[in-house]
Amino acid sequence: MGLQAQETATVKGIVNTHEGKAAIVSVVVEENQRYYANSNDKGEYEIKVPAGNEITLVFSSLNTLAFRKKISPQPNELMQLNIEVQTKVKEIKAVEIIDKSKRQEASTTDIDVKQQLLPSVNESIEAYLVAQALGVQKNNELSSAYSVRGGNFDENLVYVNDFEVYRPFLIRSGQQEGLSFANPSMVQNIRFTSGGFQARYGDKMSSVMDVTYKRPKKLAGSLSASLLGFSGHLEGVFDKKQRFTFTVGVRHRQSQYILKSLETTGQYSPVFIDVQGFFTFQWNEKWSTEIITQFSKNSYNFVPVSRETTFGFITDVKRLNIYFEGQEADRYQTFMNGISLNFQPNPNLRLKLLGSAYINNEKESFDILGEYYLSQVETDFSKENFGENLYSLGVGGMHDWARNELKSQIYVAAHRGSWFKGKHHLQWGVDYKREIINDRLNEWDRLDSAGYSMPPFPGTTDGQTLQLNYLLKGSTSLKSNRFSGFIQDTWRFGDSVQYSFNYGVRYSYWDLNKEWLTISPRVQFSVKPKSKADIIINVSGGLYYQPPFYREMRNLQGVVNTSLRAQKSAHAVAGINYAFSAWKRPFSFVTEVYYKYLWDLVPYDYNNVLIRYQGQNLSKGYATGIDLRLNGELAEGDESWISLSFMKTAEKIAGSQYTAYYDSTGKEIPNTKNYQDQIVDSATIAQGYIPRPTDQLVNFALFFQDHIPKFKFIKVHLNLLIGTGLPFSPPGNPRFRNKLRIPPYRRLDIGFSGQLWDNAWAKRKNTFGSWLKSVWISLEVWNVLGINNTVSYIWVRDVSNNQYAVPNYLSNRRINAKLVINF
Known part of the structure; x- marks a missing residue:
C-alpha cells in the first residue's frame, strides 16, 4: 500500500x-x-x-x-x-439491490435460517433447503438427508467454518436419526451450491453447504421449546475490545410425539442431545484462533406391538396386520473438535492452519419377530361389511435380527491461504486426512409362510435347506491416508459490463486404492450486461471426482472392495439471475439448466434412508434438468420462496441382464410354479439405461409467509412440498430394477404465530422487557391434508409364494405448539 x-x-x-x-x-x-x-x-x-x-x-x-x-x-x-x-435502494421505487458478488457464483444461494417459525417436523437447517436452494430433493420429513440434482445423500459436502462434517453411517430410517450437525441458532451465514462449484470445495459430486458460525458483537441468546424438545443458545464477548467471542448451543429432542403417528404402534423412546461451542480469540493484530467443539448422543429404543396397513386400489384393497415381539436399541455418539490458527501479515494476505478430530461410535441392535396376516378387504360400498376383512390371503412370519457396530475416526490437518491483488483473489489449500474404520456387521432377516422358510425368489431352494431372505456378515478394519489440494483465482473486471471469472484445479490421492486424481479443473464465469434490467448470466462446469468412503466399498454381502475407484462426473451449468421489483418490493428470479455425465459409478439401492452399495464401479449414467426459483416479499416485509425442478437421471450397469422365458407360441411367460411345464425357450437380455434411485421428474416447493395488514405481529407460515414418485424394485428381480414407482410425495405444513413481545414496545429502556428482543408463540399443523406418504416397502408372500409390496408410511397429521424467546 x-x-x-x-x-x-x-x-x-x-x-x-x-x-x-x-x-x-x-x-x-x-x-x-x-x-x-x-x-x-x-x-x-x-x-x-x-x-x-x-x-x-x-x-x-x-x-x-x-x-x-x-x-x-x-x-x-x-x-x-x-x-x-x-x-x-433504487431511487423512486425504493427496491433493494441484491449483492451481485454472491449472484455471480452459479447454482449458489444464501440460505436464510433466521426464520425460527418454519413449520417443519425436522428443525434442522436442511429443512430450509428445498424451497430456497436449487435442485434439492427431500422426501422424508423425519430425516435431514437430502439429494441434489440426481445425486444421493452421500454426495453432499458440508463445512462449518472450513471444517468438513459428516453424517452417521448406520442410520437406516428417519425415526432413528437425530439432529444434523449445524445448529441453526449459531449460524451467521449459509452458502449452498447445487453443482458446478469451485475448486476450493472438496471431492464430492453433487453439492456444497458452507456454514459460517456467528462472531457476536454483544451478549444475546435464544430459547425455543415445542412438543418435540427444546433448544437454546448464548453468544457474547469476553472483553470490551471484542477480541474474545463465544457462541454455545444446546439442543434436546424427543420425537415420541410424532412417531406415535406412524402405523406401527409400540413404545418409542428416542432421545437426541447435541452440545456445541464456537470460540474466537484475537491475540494481536496478526494472529487469531478459532475453536469449534461438538458432542452429540442419540439413543433410539423401540418396542413394537402391532401394525395395521391398508393398501391397494379402489376395487382391490388388502390389509396387513402384524403382531410383534422383541425390541430395537440403537446408540449413536459423535465427538468433534476443531482448531484453526489464522495469520494475517498484511490486509491482503491470509494464512490459516486447521486441525480437527472426528470420532464416531455407532451401535445398532434389534431382534424383532413379527407374525403377519394378509387379508382381502371388502370394497363394495353397498355391503354391510364394507372395509372389513373378507378372507385370508396368507399367514406367515418375519424375523429381523442385527448386531452391528461401527467405529470411525477421522483426523485432519489442513492449510488455507488467500491473497487479494488488485482485481484478483487467489486461494489455495492442502489437506491430509487419517481415517481409521472398525466395522462389525451381523444382520439377517427371514420370511416364512405357514411355518416354512421362504426363499428370496422362486427357484432358489432345494426344499431341504433353511434359507434366509437376507444375510450380511463381516468384520473390517481399515487404516488409510488421503491427500488433496487446490488452487484457484477469482478475477473480477469490467466497468459498464461487469465480469467475474473463477478458475482452479484440484488433486487428490488415497493410499488405500492407490488412485491419483491429478487434474480436476473447474471454472465459473458470469457477466452482467449493460442493461437497465439487473440480470447476471452464469456459466460453470468442471470435473468432480468422489473417492470412495467406507460405505461405498462394502457390497451387499458385507465384503469390502479396497480397489474401488472414485466415482466421476462432468458438470455443465448455465443460468440467469434476475433481480427486479414488483409492488415496490424486491424480488429475484433464478433459472438454471444443467447436464452431468457420470462414470465409474457404484450402483446402489435405497431402503428408507439407508443406502446399500454394490461395491464395484459398474455403471455410467447422466443427470439433466432445469431448476427455477422465485423469491421475494409477496407480503411486505415477509420473504417467500417458490421452487420448481424437472430432472431425469439414469444409469447403465455393466453386466446387468435378465432371462426371459417363452412358451410354444413365442409368448413371454413368468418363471413361476404355475408355468414351469409351459416353458420351451429362454433368452438372456441385456439391460439398457434404467432410472437411478433418485430419479424424480418433478419437484415443487413453496414456503409462503403473510401477516394481517394492521397487525403485523400475527403471521401465517405455509410449507408445501410435492414430488413425483421415486423408483423402487422388487427383491431379487433384476429385470424390474427401478421400474416401479413410489406414489408422489405430497405434504402441507402450516403455522400460525403471534408476537407476544417486542423490545420496541418497552416504555423504558432500563426495564426487564427492553432486555427481551422478542417473544413468539406458534401453533403448527403438520401434514394438514393427512396424506399417507410412502417412504419404502416391506415384501410379504402368501403360501403360493406371490409377493406383495406393503408400503411403509411416514408421519400423519399432528399439531405442535412452539415458544421462541430471543434476548
Whole structure:
C-alpha cells in the first residue's frame, strides 16, 4: 500500500448488511486514502491506519450505502470494529439491490435460517433447503438427508467454518436419526451450491453447504421449546475490545410425539442431545484462533406391538396386520473438535492452519419377530361389511435380527491461504486426512409362510435347506491416508459490463486404492450486461471426482472392495439471475439448466434412508434438468420462496441382464410354479439405461409467509412440498430394477404465530422487557391434508409364494405448539 513510516494501529472486524449477511466492501481512511483494504466473502476485513489522531473510516461498495465511522486509534492498538451497512435502494421505487458478488457464483444461494417459525417436523437447517436452494430433493420429513440434482445423500459436502462434517453411517430410517450437525441458532451465514462449484470445495459430486458460525458483537441468546424438545443458545464477548467471542448451543429432542403417528404402534423412546461451542480469540493484530467443539448422543429404543396397513386400489384393497415381539436399541455418539490458527501479515494476505478430530461410535441392535396376516378387504360400498376383512390371503412370519457396530475416526490437518491483488483473489489449500474404520456387521432377516422358510425368489431352494431372505456378515478394519489440494483465482473486471471469472484445479490421492486424481479443473464465469434490467448470466462446469468412503466399498454381502475407484462426473451449468421489483418490493428470479455425465459409478439401492452399495464401479449414467426459483416479499416485509425442478437421471450397469422365458407360441411367460411345464425357450437380455434411485421428474416447493395488514405481529407460515414418485424394485428381480414407482410425495405444513413481545414496545429502556428482543408463540399443523406418504416397502408372500409390496408410511397429521424467546 506504500504507507509512510509512521505510527500505526490495526482495525479489524466483520461487515454485515442490516439483514445479517456478510458484505464485501472496500475500507478506506477518508483523510489518507493510501490506507485501504477489502473485506472477504465472509465480511472479514483488516486495515492498518494512522494512529494518534481522529480519522474517518469509510465502508462502501457498489451495492451498499457508504458508512462512515470516526475513530481515534492509539499507536500499536488492535481495535475490533464490527460494522453494519445498508443495502442500496433504487431511487423512486425504493427496491433493494441484491449483492451481485454472491449472484455471480452459479447454482449458489444464501440460505436464510433466521426464520425460527418454519413449520417443519425436522428443525434442522436442511429443512430450509428445498424451497430456497436449487435442485434439492427431500422426501422424508423425519430425516435431514437430502439429494441434489440426481445425486444421493452421500454426495453432499458440508463445512462449518472450513471444517468438513459428516453424517452417521448406520442410520437406516428417519425415526432413528437425530439432529444434523449445524445448529441453526449459531449460524451467521449459509452458502449452498447445487453443482458446478469451485475448486476450493472438496471431492464430492453433487453439492456444497458452507456454514459460517456467528462472531457476536454483544451478549444475546435464544430459547425455543415445542412438543418435540427444546433448544437454546448464548453468544457474547469476553472483553470490551471484542477480541474474545463465544457462541454455545444446546439442543434436546424427543420425537415420541410424532412417531406415535406412524402405523406401527409400540413404545418409542428416542432421545437426541447435541452440545456445541464456537470460540474466537484475537491475540494481536496478526494472529487469531478459532475453536469449534461438538458432542452429540442419540439413543433410539423401540418396542413394537402391532401394525395395521391398508393398501391397494379402489376395487382391490388388502390389509396387513402384524403382531410383534422383541425390541430395537440403537446408540449413536459423535465427538468433534476443531482448531484453526489464522495469520494475517498484511490486509491482503491470509494464512490459516486447521486441525480437527472426528470420532464416531455407532451401535445398532434389534431382534424383532413379527407374525403377519394378509387379508382381502371388502370394497363394495353397498355391503354391510364394507372395509372389513373378507378372507385370508396368507399367514406367515418375519424375523429381523442385527448386531452391528461401527467405529470411525477421522483426523485432519489442513492449510488455507488467500491473497487479494488488485482485481484478483487467489486461494489455495492442502489437506491430509487419517481415517481409521472398525466395522462389525451381523444382520439377517427371514420370511416364512405357514411355518416354512421362504426363499428370496422362486427357484432358489432345494426344499431341504433353511434359507434366509437376507444375510450380511463381516468384520473390517481399515487404516488409510488421503491427500488433496487446490488452487484457484477469482478475477473480477469490467466497468459498464461487469465480469467475474473463477478458475482452479484440484488433486487428490488415497493410499488405500492407490488412485491419483491429478487434474480436476473447474471454472465459473458470469457477466452482467449493460442493461437497465439487473440480470447476471452464469456459466460453470468442471470435473468432480468422489473417492470412495467406507460405505461405498462394502457390497451387499458385507465384503469390502479396497480397489474401488472414485466415482466421476462432468458438470455443465448455465443460468440467469434476475433481480427486479414488483409492488415496490424486491424480488429475484433464478433459472438454471444443467447436464452431468457420470462414470465409474457404484450402483446402489435405497431402503428408507439407508443406502446399500454394490461395491464395484459398474455403471455410467447422466443427470439433466432445469431448476427455477422465485423469491421475494409477496407480503411486505415477509420473504417467500417458490421452487420448481424437472430432472431425469439414469444409469447403465455393466453386466446387468435378465432371462426371459417363452412358451410354444413365442409368448413371454413368468418363471413361476404355475408355468414351469409351459416353458420351451429362454433368452438372456441385456439391460439398457434404467432410472437411478433418485430419479424424480418433478419437484415443487413453496414456503409462503403473510401477516394481517394492521397487525403485523400475527403471521401465517405455509410449507408445501410435492414430488413425483421415486423408483423402487422388487427383491431379487433384476429385470424390474427401478421400474416401479413410489406414489408422489405430497405434504402441507402450516403455522400460525403471534408476537407476544417486542423490545420496541418497552416504555423504558432500563426495564426487564427492553432486555427481551422478542417473544413468539406458534401453533403448527403438520401434514394438514393427512396424506399417507410412502417412504419404502416391506415384501410379504402368501403360501403360493406371490409377493406383495406393503408400503411403509411416514408421519400423519399432528399439531405442535412452539415458544421462541430471543434476548
